Amino acid sequence: MGGNYVQNETRLPVIQGDTCCGEFNNGNEIGFYTGLSFNYELLYEFISADVRVLFDSRPANLNVNTNNYQIYNPNSRDYEFATIQNDIEATLNYFVFDFGLKIRPVNTIPVAIRLGFDFSDASITKSFSQTRHIIEPSGLQLNGETIETVSEGDFNNLSVSQGLSGSLIADIELNESIILSPELSYRYPINSSMDDIDWMTTLIRAGATISVRLNPPQNLRNEEIIIDTIPVIEENKSITDNIKNDDEIDLNAINSINIEDLTITETIVTQTYPILPYLFFDSSSSKLPNKYYYRGDTKNFSEEYLEKNSLKIYERLLDIVGQRLKKSSGKLTIKGFTDGKEKPTYDERKDLAFARASSVKNYLVTKWDINQEDLKIEVSDIPNQPTSSNYIEGLAENRRVELSPDDISLLKPIVHSQFMEFATDKNRLKVNLDTKSNEINDYTIIVKDDNKQIFNQSIQDKITNEFTIYLNNELIDKIANSKIEKLELELLVTKNNGRIESKTVPFKVIKESNDFELGRLNLIVFDFDKSVISDANRNMIDKFIVNNISSKSNVDIIGSTDLLGEQLYNKELSQQRANNVADYISTLLPNIKYNKVIGVGSNNPKFDNSSPEGRFYCRTVLIEVKTPIKID
Numbered sequence: 001m002g003g004n005y006v007q008n009e010t011r012l013p014v015i016q017g018d019t020c021c022g023e024f025n026n027g028n029e030i031g032f033y034t035g036l037s038f039n040y041e042l043l044y045e046f047i048s049a050d051v052r053v054l055f056d057s058r059p060a061n062l063n064v065n066t067n068n069y070q071i072y073n074p075n076s077r078d079y080e081f082a083t084i085q086n087d088i089e090a091t092l093n094y095f096v097f098d099f100g101l102k103i104r105p106v107n108t109i110p111v112a113i114r115l116g117f118d119f120s121d122a123s124i125t126k127s128f129s130q131t132r133h134i135i136e137p138s139g140l141q142l143n144g145e146t147i148e149t150v151s152e153g154d155f156n157n158l159s160v161s162q163g164l165s166g167s168l169i170a171d172i173e174l175n176e177s178i179i180l181s182p183e184l185s186y187r188y189p190i191n192s193s194m195d196d197i198d199w200m201t202t203l204i205r206a207g208a209t210i211s212v213r214l215n216p217p218q219n220l221r222n223e224e225i226i227i228d229t230i231p232v233i234e235e236n237k238s239i240t241d242n243i244k245n246d247d248e249i250d251l252n253a254i255n256s257i258n259i260e261d262l263t264i265t266e267t268i269v270t271q272t273y274p275i276l277p278y279l280f281f282d283s284s285s286s287k288l289p290n291k292y293y294y295r296g297d298t299k300n301f302s303e304e305y306l307e308k309n310s311l312k313i314y315e316r317l318l319d320i321v322g323q324r325l326k327k328s329s330g331k332l333t334i335k336g337f338t339d340g341k342e343k344p345t346y347d348e349r350k351d352l353a354f355a356r357a358s359s360v361k362n363y364l365v366t367k368w369d370i371n372q373e374d375l376k377i378e379v380s381d382i383p384n385q386p387t388s389s390n391y392i393e394g395l396a397e398n399r400r401v402e403l404s405p406d407d408i409s410l411l412k413p414i415v416h417s418q419f420m421e422f423a424t425d426k427n428r429l430k431v432n433l434d435t436k437s438n439e440i441n442d443y444t445i446i447v448k449d450d451n452k453q454i455f456n457q458s459i460q461d462k463i464t465n466e467f468t469i470y471l472n473n474e475l476i477d478k479i480a481n482s483k484i485e486k487l488e489l490e491l492l493v494t495k496n497n498g499r500i501e502s503k504t505v506p507f508k509v510i511k512e513s514n515d516f517e518l519g520r521l522n523l524i525v526f527d528f529d530k531s532v533i534s535d536a537n538r539n540m541i542d543k544f545i546v547n548n549i550s551s552k553s554n555v556d557i558i559g560s561t562d563l564l565g566e567q568l569y570n571k572e573l574s575q576q577r578a579n580n581v582a583d584y585i586s587t588l589l590p591n592i593k594y595n596k597v598i599g600v601g602s603n604n605p606k607f608d609n610s611s612p613e614g615r616f617y618c619r620t621v622l623i624e625v626k627t628p629i630k631i632d
Contacts, residue, residue: 002183002207004031008060010199014086015396015610024062024088031057032460035096037209045107050114052098055124057460058201060090065135073137083136086150092193093125094161102169114167114185119160122193126155130610151610155194157290161201162190169209179211196290254503255434259469259489262507263425264480267514268629272521272544273313273414274537275320277403279360280396280612284342286355288363294319298368308416310522314613318360321403321410322368330407331374334360337402339395340382353379360401391564397612413521413540421518422480429469431489437463439495445469446490447507449482463493484509519548519625522617523581531576533584541581544623545588554626555592557582559599560606562615567601575599581621 005028012024035054042048067083100116129152134140141148167185174180187203279292292315294301301323306313313320325332336357338349357377364370383402387394405411431445440463447455447469455475459467469475479487487507494500521544523537533541549555559578561570575598582597607614 001034001209002032002205004033004056004058005204005206006031006058006060007202007204008062008199009202010062010194010197012062012088012194012197012199014064014066015393022064022066022086024064024086027060027062029059029061031059033057033096033205033207037211039102039211046104048102050100050102050116052096052100052116052118054094054096054098056094056096056120058092058094058203060088060092060128062090063087073140075137080137082134082140084132085135086130086132088128088130090128090155091125092122092155092158094120094122095124096120098165100165100167104171110171110173112169112171114165114169114183116165116167118163118165118187120163121160122155122158126158128152128155151608157195157197158193159191159195161193163187163201163203164190165203167205177213179213181209181211183207183209253436253439253493253495253501254491255436257431257433257489257491257503257505259431259505259507260426260429261510262429262479263510263512264476265423265425265512265514266480267421267423268418268517269421270415270417270517270519270548271308271419272519272540273308273310273416274522274540275317275411275413276314276613276616277317277321277411278613278616279317279401279403281356281399281401283339283395283399284352286352286359288359291315292318292363294367298323303414306414306416308419310617311607311613313414314617317403318363319368320414321405322364322370324410325364325370325374326368328407328410330405330410331376332364332410333376333378333404333406335383335402335404336360336377336379337383337398337400338381339398340386340389341395342399346381349381350379353381356399356401360403388564393564393609393612393615397615400612408536408539411536418517420480422476424471424476427471429471431467431469433463433465433467433491435463435465435491435493437465440493441496442494444492446492447479448488448490448504449478450486454478454482479509480511482509484511516554516626516628519544519623519627521548521623523621523623531573531580533580538584541585541623542588545585548625548627549589549592550627551591552628555585555594556622556624557585557594557597558622558624560618560620560622561602562618563602563605563609564615565602571599571601571603573599574601577621581623585623 008027008029010024010026014022014024033054033056035052035056038051040049063085065083065085067081073080096118097120098116098118100114102112102114104110104112130150131147132150133147165185165187167183169181169183172180172182183205185203185205187205189200189202193199193201279288281287281289294316298319301316301319303320303323306316321332324330334357336353336355338353340349343349343352354377357379361372361375361377364375365372382398383400387397389395389398403411433443442458442460443463444456444458445467446453455469455478457469487509488504489507490502490504492500492502521540523533523540557578559574559576559581561574578597578599582594586592602618605618607617609615609618
């Protein structure tokens with residue numbers, strides 16, 4: 001075990017998929033490693049095989065300043081360019097297999113050289129948080145916050161990292177069986193830690209290994225031992241009693257634990273997921289981004305099994321359209337665009353737009369076997385309905401390909417009917433821990449469903465008297481679908497003496513059911529700064545109200561925007577979008593009564609605004625219909 005000096009060298013874009021707005025580059029951090037080493041001597045006191053299995057902490061702390069972002073300054077009542085510091089903090093914990101040879105050049109000198117090759121997988125922890133704040137002009141906030149969280153979650157594009165290492169090791173024999181080996185090593189990365197972005201991680205390590213010989217040398221004496229007196233071994237009760245008492249004290253590091261009760265409410269939901277017919281490209285690139293590629297066999301692709309998640313469905317856009325084209329006689333126009341600035345001349349930009357459209361066409365032809373004659377390419381410098389280029393995000397949104405079918409049904413929304421959706425009475429659970437904290441080195445919180453783990457988080461630090469479990473959708477679904485009566489909370493601790501202790505208590509969960517069905521439709525493709533309802537959205541509304549709205553339904557209409565622009569203006573724009581939708585529905589159902597028709601602007605965005613598609617999905621009007629369940 002020991003410490004890591006972590007050197008990260010990367011070209012990670014500040015805005016996902018867009019390199020024009022700056023890149024995170026280099027950053028240094030401190031981590032640690034621990035694990036097991038297995039050593040087998042090949043040539044006596046000269047060469048041995050050394051295999052290591054490690055837990056390796058390689059955190060990252062990256063930052064970069066950008067000054068091409070416009071923000072509204074209430075003091076001057078105008079938009080100004082701001083200098084913004086962008087930060088990423090990442091927790092990357094790797095599971096490492098390290099294969100090496102340990103060479104001792106001079107057997108009389110207890111110093112060895114080790115050469116190693118490792119595979120490192122970051123499936124243990126791969127979380128990150130990206131924030132930004134304004135440096136100049138001072139005193140301004142981003143969307144009402146001094147430090148704005150741009151995005152957070154897990155990296156989903158990490159690769160298996162490989163590296164070569166060299167170590168200098170000293171072997172100090174403490175006795176015939178135990179060896180202490182201080183070590184200094186350097187790891188050089190062979191490949192990037194990410195699939196599609198350069199991220200090289202170099203490590204300088206300092207630590208020590210404690211080795212135990214399984215076959216220590218023995219000094220055998222061929223001397224005859226003559227015993228002429230039978231020794232008497234006296235019983236030492238006090239030593240035995242002391243050991244017993246120490247063990248009893250050692251088992252009592254955990255006094256008690258408890259977790260607050262949780263109530264889960266289940267609702268029958270039918271949700272309509274509109275399709276955004278745009279594909280976005282990196283600056284000056286015509287390569288179709290990896291997220292749009294379906295890695296499976298097209299024979300196994302089915303809309304029915306798509307995730308109940310708007311952005312995950314969006315990533316399968318080409319496969320949805322490809323499968324529908326294959327089953328129809330329709331034709332598709334593929335329109336390529338640029339941001340109007342990424343190439344110096346119009347002809348170069350036109351060529352780039354054509355190359356982008358061609359990459360989409362090629363995917364449909366090769367992946368879905370679509371007839372090339374059914375696919376037509378058109379190109380232009382910028383889209384017909386562009387996002388404002390006053391924002392760097394606007395440039396990213398204009399670097400796109402639009403899909404325009406002659407049959408609008410090729411872009412009909414995905415509908416998931418009558419599935420269970422779960423909501424909780426709180427978004428976090430408080431766990432109280434009454435322990436002898438000074439005796440505990442690290443601890444793990446586990447939630448179990450009939451002895452199957454559904455939550456596990458380890459803390460490599462001194463224990464506190466309170467722990468918080470944050471309830472994300474994945475964990476809520478696991479709890480809701482568990483055997484409620486068999487849920488348990490377990491605290492597992494490692495004490496300072498290396499011993500492990502645990503305690504388990506029941507976790508009480510109450511499950512309730514709503515007495516209504518919920519119908520939900522998000523209208524998207526409101527163009528930037530527009531509130532006009534498109535023909536596609538009108539068509540979706542027509543079909544939605546027929547299947548979901550009755551005379552007893554309770555209807556909410558909520559408009560929202562992305563984070564671009566001034567907050568008050570966004571609220572007004574979202575209200576206008578909501579009003580327009582309500583007015584249109586009223587022309588179809590004159591007697592409809594609304595519970596609320598409101599615009600919330602850019603408050604509490606539902607999607608990540610760091611990506612173009614996330615911002616488009618925020619430009620929405622949500623129609624939510626509650627209809628009482630009929631009980632026969």
